[in-house]
Amino acid sequence: MNQKCPFNVQLSSTPRGARLARLLSTEQLRSWGLPTHPADLLVAELAANAATHGRVQGRDFRLVLHVIDGTLRIEVTDTQGDRLPKPQDTPPDAETGRGLLLVDALADRWGVADDRFPCKTVWAELRLTPPEPDSPNSGAATAFSKEP
DSSP states (O other), X not given: OOBOOOEEEEEESSHXXXXXXXXXXXXXXXXXXXXXXXHHHHHHHHHHXXXXXXXXXXXXXXXXXXXXXXXXXXXXXXXXXXXXXXXXXXXXXXXXXXXXXXXXHHOSEEEEEEOSTTOEEEEXXXXXXXXXXXXXXXXXXXXXEOOO
């Protein structure tokens, strides 16, 4: 499990493209023998942000998944490099605005990487750990870990 060939797909910056990102990433994780949760939620949020806040008419966003040294890295690149994501103070009754709080809660690490102008890449990482040999779930391929 040290390294997997990257999964790389370009999708339309639309709600349909964001939904497709989640579905395709779920299938890719299954094909690698990895659990889909909470990575599916991270992909959904990062892709939705790219389609909503990073959207430029006629330009797509890119989703990349790869596993290196026991860490799943999710990267979403859009074409709004001047609009950097930041968690918001959202009123309790607001229906939107909590996405990055979710990313922060689920990911072990996340951030933004400068890309070639005008792009930016928002990434999130999840550490992968094998199950304990004597645990009742020892037949599972891997599990995500939030512990430091």
